[in-house]
Amino acid sequence: MSIPRPIRPEQHPRMADDDTWDALPATLRSADLQRILQIGQTTVSLWFAKGTIPGYRISHSWIAFRSEVREWLESTSTVPVPPHEPYPHPLDAYPDHLTHRDLMELFQKSRPAVLGWLRDGVIPAMRPGGRWLIEKAAVRRLLEETSNQRADFVPKGDRAAS
Numbered sequence: 001m002s003i004p005r006p007i008r009p010e011q012h013p014r015m016a017d018d019d020t021w022d023a024l025p026a027t028l029r030s031a032d033l034q035r036i037l038q039i040g041q042t043t044v045s046l047w048f049a050k051g052t053i054p055g056y057r058i059s060h061s062w063i064a065f066r067s068e069v070r071e072w073l074e075s076t077s078t079v080p081v082p083p084h085e086p087y088p089h090p091l092d093a094y095p096d097h098l099t100h101r102d103l104m105e106l107f108q109k110s111r112p113a114v115l116g117w118l119r120d121g122v123i124p125a126m127r128p129g130g131r132w133l134i135e136k137a138a139v140r141r142l143l144e145e146t147s148n149q150r151a152d153f154v155p156k157g158d159r160a161a162s
Contacts, residue, residue, distance in 0.1 A: 021070055026090035027108040028064045036069070049156035051148040058146055059122050063107055065090050091139060098134040106139075 024032060033044050033053065047053040048062045054072050056063040067087035074081040094102055103114045103123065115132075117123045124138040144150065 056146040
């Protein structure tokens with residue numbers, strides 16, 4: 001078994017470095033979280049399941065947005081973070097009606113994954129003329145319902161008690 005090499009400071013974003021954060025995608029993949037937080041895949045999964053990392057459980061996938069991860073990290077800082085405007089939510093950049101391509105971009109998921117979610121009703125949608133049309137409000141509701149930060153979220157490990 002090899003000993004993991006320490007990560008150099010320039011290999012992960014610092015909270016105050018706007019350029020580094022802006023270079024990250026709006027939706028963070030597990031590998032991004034591993035690099036930012038300097039943790040392994042198992043810990044990323046566990047922290048999602050416990051609600052430590054803010055995220056959304058859509059079907060069998062965890063979704064994390066850069067803005068929310070950054071806010072969470074700032075909230076754990078041992079030094080004061082300078083006041084700033086709230087970071088924009090990635091959904092704000094989209095029109096009132098989204099396409100399946102918009103969802104692929106927003107969630108950083110493949111076409112088959114997104115189309116499966118639409119077909120299965122995981123994401124509420126309409127299909128006029130054979131084209132998928134998704135209301136932004138429905139996506140917001142889905143995010144609210146699947147957030148591991150909502151008041152009624154039961155963290156992994158606490159489920160047997162509920």
